[in-house]
């Protein structure tokens with residue numbers, strides 16, 4: 001089989017790239033290791049920057065998001081027993097959309113299938129070859145049958161644990177990493193949101209976050225140890241700890257899902273090697289504070305799709321050559337913001353009393369200085385795309 005662009009991975013990066021290419025008449029095949037059911041039900045973050053919303057709408061896949069998503073004009077920061085609102089609308093004129101990543105994934109899968117374009121689930125033993133030449137190949141197997149896909153380019157959209165990044169010779173990649181000494185215990189619960197907007201809490205017992213998915217489903221998180229076993233937390237314990245840390249009335253309700261998310265900052269440079277392009281989590285990871293992961297993936301593939309369009313339309317490689325630098329300039333700013341939000345809101349095992357006072361002073365500064373609040377707000381609603 002032959003295609004123009006072979007896309008590895010059907011997360012938000014791979015699926016959106018496939019859709020943007022399809023709209024410009026560029027052929028691609030998406031190969032996904034997991035089943036459709038698995039990827040559609042994988043619970044991840046759920047905040048879309050205003051530009052991500054615009055990109056999904058412009059691509060014609062935003063109708064359900066506009067109907068079911070929740071538009072938020074601010075967030076709350078709770079600390080020292082008080083709640084403070086950061087007003088995005090007043091500070092930036094922008095808002096964010098609360099809409100689960102798996103809903104975006106469902107909408108993109110539906111669009112790809114409606115267009116009758118190739119999307120192959122449960123592809124085994126996917127491997128990438130010859131991407132230093134003009135005719136790369138992807139090999140994989142389906143139901144035990146070996147297949148080869150010839151292509152012009154490979155898009156590695158296969159997440160942090162995928163095979164694309166690790167197929168690039170290690171000596172050619174520069175890796176930057178920070179692992180945090182804590183994780184998030186997250187629950188999805190059948191409970192109407194206990195507040196109208198998200199609450200980020202810095203409490204003496206650790207960080208907590210109140211988020212939501214719909215008028216009947218809430219998403220909540222607690223800072224915990226990285227090796228925490230979620231099964232050891234009873235539902236009552238979780239609700240009790242959330243009430244203590246958030247300082248709000250949380251009614252509770254049936255817990256639908258419980259998991260622990262590790263916290264890591266990671267960047268691999270460059271994001272291109274020959275004709276293999278990395279996008280989304282395959283190239284970089286942010287800690288979830290600020291919910292930037294899906295937005296970074298969307299920004300990357302917007303840049304990559306434009307580069308591929310210029311290549312096929314005009315034969316120009318200029319944008320493709322600039323892909324890595326263009327993405328990384330924004331990726332690093334978003335890395336800084338995600339690290340900063342994480343440092344601001346969590347308790348660190350090795351923190352000194354000085355560190356803690358400085359953290360509280362920073363929070364005070366944020367909620368009393370328009371300049372400081374505006375900096376948070378403009379990063380939260382999303383920095384501009386490169387171009």
Ligand code: APR
Pocket residue numbers: 008009010011012013014031032033034039044045101123126157158159160161162163279280281282292293294295297
């Ligand atoms: N072959 C084919 N597919 C693979 C392989 C492989 N060898 N390895 C992984 N995959 C698939 C995964 O099953 C997953 O569906 O690649 C997909 C990668 O999707 P995501 O992990 O969602 O990554 P991405 O599309 O970059 O989206 C980034 O996901 O992890 C969150 O916080 C992150 O919100 C961010 C978003």
Ligand code: PHB
Pocket residue numbers: 044045046047198209211212219288289290291
């Ligand atoms: C979520 O709703 O899952 C969420 C919201 C905000 C974050 C992280 C996760 O900062």
